[in-house]
Amino acid sequence: MRNREIPKGLRDLLPDEVKTRRSLEKKASQIFTSFGYEEVITPTFELLEVVEAGVGGNIREKLFLFMDREGGIVSLRPEMTVSIARLAATHMQDEVLPRRLYYSANVFRHVQPHLAQYREFWQMGIELLGAPGAWADAEVISLAVKALLDFGLENFKVSLNQIGIFNSLLDDSAIQPEDKQVIRNLVEKKDLVELSRMLEKLPINDLLKETIARLPTLHGGLDVLKSLPYIEKSRNAVIAVEELMEVYAALKSLGVEEHILVDMGVLRGLDYYTGVVFEGFSPELGYGLLGGGRYDKLLSQFGFSCPATGFALGMDRLALVLKNQEEEPPRYIVGGNNLQVMVQKADELRKEGKIVELDVEGLSRVDLHEKLAACTNYIIIYLDAE
Amino acid sequence: MHDNCLTIALSKGTLLSPTVGLLDAAGLPTDGVDSESRNMVFDYPGDPRIKYIICRPSDVPAYVEHGAADLGIVGKDVIVEQGKDVFEMVDLEYGYCRFVVAIPAGMDGISLKELNYKRVATKFPQVAEGFFRRHGLQVEVIKLHGNIELAPLMGLSDVIVDLVSSGRTLRENNLVELVTIMDSTTRLIGNRVSYRTKYEIIQPLLEKIQGMIKGA
Numbered sequence: 001m002r003n004r005e006i007p008k009g010l011r012d013l014l015p016d017e018v019k020t021r022r023s024l025e026k027k028a029s030q031i032f033t034s035f036g037y038e039e040v041i042t043p044t045f046e047l048l049e050v051v052e053a054g055v056g057g058n059i060r061e062k063l064f065l066f067m068d069r070e071g072g073i074v075s076l077r078p079e080m081t082v083s084i085a086r087l088a089a090t091h092m093q094d095e096v097l098p099r100r101l102y103y104s105a106n107v108f109r110h111v112q113p114h115l116a117q118y119r120e121f122w123q124m125g126i127e128l129l130g131a132p133g134a135w136a137d138a139e140v141i142s143l144a145v146k147a148l149l150d151f152g153l154e155n156f157k158v159s160l161n162q163i164g165i166f167n168s169l170l171d172d173s174a175i176q177p178e179d180k181q182v183i184r185n186l187v188e189k190k191d192l193v194e195l196s197r198m199l200e201k202l203p204i205n206d207l208l209k210e211t212i213a214r215l216p217t218l219h220g221g222l223d224v225l226k227s228l229p230y231i232e233k234s235r236n237a238v239i240a241v242e243e244l245m246e247v248y249a250a251l252k253s254l255g256v257e258e259h260i261l262v263d264m265g266v267l268r269g270l271d272y273y274t275g276v277v278f279e280g281f282s283p284e285l286g287y288g289l290l291g292g293g294r295y296d297k298l299l300s301q302f303g304f305s306c307p308a309t310g311f312a313l314g315m316d317r318l319a320l321v322l323k324n325q326e327e328e329p330p331r332y333i334v335g336g337n338n339l340q341v342m343v344q345k346a347d348e349l350r351k352e353g354k355i356v357e358l359d360v361e362g363l364s365r366v367d368l369h370e371k372l373a374a375c376t377n378y379i380i381i382y383l384d385a386e
Numbered sequence: 387m388h389d390n391c392l393t394i395a396l397s398k399g400t401l402l403s404p405t406v407g408l409l410d411a412a413g414l415p416t417d418g419v420d421s422e423s424r425n426m427v428f429d430y431p432g433d434p435r436i437k438y439i440i441c442r443p444s445d446v447p448a449y450v451e452h453g454a455a456d457l458g459i460v461g462k463d464v465i466v467e468q469g470k471d472v473f474e475m476v477d478l479e480y481g482y483c484r485f486v487v488a489i490p491a492g493m494d495g496i497s498l499k500e501l502n503y504k505r506v507a508t509k510f511p512q513v514a515e516g517f518f519r520r521h522g523l524q525v526e527v528i529k530l531h532g533n534i535e536l537a538p539l540m541g542l543s544d545v546i547v548d549l550v551s552s553g554r555t556l557r558e559n560n561l562v563e564l565v566t567i568m569d570s571t572t573r574l575i576g577n578r579v580s581y582r583t584k585y586e587i588i589q590p591l592l593e594k595i596q597g598m599i600k601g602a
Contacts, residue, residue, distance in 0.1 A: 115452060159582060190473040193462075193573060217475075217592075219585050263582060283583040286453020 009119030054082030089302035097130025125312035138250030159263035164240030335359035336383035456580035507537030
């Protein structure tokens with residue numbers, strides 16, 4: 001029965017799962033809207049040139065690519081930020097900035113599927129376009145925290161980093177460009193063993209080696225930054241640290257700092273991030289729940305020089321952690337032998353906001369009760385019309 | 387924000403006994419954990435509570451990646467073959483072995499380049515394919531589940547990619563090592579979320595084990 005299969009990594013969502021999903025989406029839309037974010041919709045597929053200009057060339061093996069009839073190569077969108085950047089560069093160059101946008105969309109990546117990682121998955125996210133600075137970062141991060149709180153998640157943290165710290169440590173050192181790329185890859189893959197082996201071989205200052213080797217595991221409050229002795233020697237790293245501290249201070253003013261950690265291991269996979277980056281996670285799931293950061297250079301790839309910051313929530317992962325939160329309202333079923341009378345009753349109840357099914361099978365009172373004996377959530381109304 | 391419990395997935399087989407030695411030296415409870423036991427889960431109440439899952443080495447990365455275990459102890463050979471998204475934290479330095487390309491003694495003198503379009507039998511198709519591709523060679527990889535050295539003897543493959551430690555099995559089957567692909571030792575791996583949520587438990591343990599390895 002091959003005709004019942006679906007492609008690997010995809011799935012059907014059944015009514016209960018969709019209810020959970022829609023309730024999360026509703027909460028997120030409400031909070032985003034109340035902060036002035038407006039929803040946009042972009043095409044499900046983009047030209048390959050657009051995707052690659054945004055996320056860089058090394059994502060190609062994760063893309064679902066196909067040809068359009070005109071001979072162009074198109075890609076199912078692997079994420080939304082690049083599409084929004086393209087949209088803003090096309091339609092919003094003359095508008096008053098900052099602009100606040102949000103989206104709810106399915107995205108596609110050709111990954112090895114497993115629990116919490118599908119080839120088609122859903123993201124909701126916001127992008128704050130046209131605002132540099134710590135306050136903008138803090139607004140976006142605090143919205144991530146608020147969304148998780150609104151979903152009813154209590155046990156979670158959002159980890160912050162400023163990727164400029166890591167990048168300027170590498171850039172200001174005498175490390176060869178190809179070695180830098182290797183180090184970046186190792187840190188991103190979190191292979192500390194190979195990283196320390198690699199660093200040992202490099203002709204650089206021991207203190208710098210130690211600092212780079214420890215970065216991926218540094219984790220905690222702001223004092224984490226104090227245990228980075230080498231930082232003071234790199235002017236750009238100092239600037240990045242200061243920026244991170246400003247964002248942290250702003251988050252305090254926004255009242256969300258109890259959910260914030262500093263974690264130098266957060267580097268995010270995509271190439272476009274330029275400043276503060278963050279990830280959210282909960283001990284209930286071994287995978288991240290949200291991710292985002294500042295990407296000040298991305299829009300200029302599309303001819304619009306504009307700073308920006310944002311995040312995306314992984315809706316499939318959140319749904320795993322937040323299963324069955326809402327209580328089901330009871331369902332009414334109206335049975336009887338006179339359709340007109342039944343419809344009248346059903347409509348009355350619907351006007352009161354009830355969920356009402358009509359017994360379209362026309363069962364007798366006994367049969368109807370028997371059939372629904374096991375369904376505790378049904379209220380049966382049987383109308384005998386003479 | 388952590389529940390005060392640490393779950394560690396351990397590889398059963400030859401790695402188990404040195405692993406128990408290491409955990410013991412690091413001050414973790416290990417009473418009753420041994421390869422003879424039929425138990426697959428060991429639970430030690432305390433602060434923190436420690437749980438071990440004893441499983442096949444090739445299953446350890448899966449437990450850790452999904453967060454069913456916070457930490458895992460497993461060979462680098464398994465980690466590279468599976469390419470799972472785990473935090474590779476410490477080289478524990480025991481359980482040494484290496485991936486090699488081995489050829490029948492009769493082919494001695496052949497160079498790597500001459501293996502183009504040959505058949506390669508292996509338990510590690512990712513490692514084998516990756517290696518040959520890096521060297522610009524196309525090979526046909528035949529995945530087997532054990533006793534790889536049998537494949538060239540029976541004409542199933544031309545060469546093999548396998549793990550060796552002393553090299554005795556190769557010699558006994560009249561095979562010679564052509565080239566070493568990479569060395570492998572045992573690693574401590576961690577789940578990327580656990581590492582953050584259970585930082586207060588994991589970080590001191592990590593430092594202790596690192597100290598023990600450096601001092602050794």
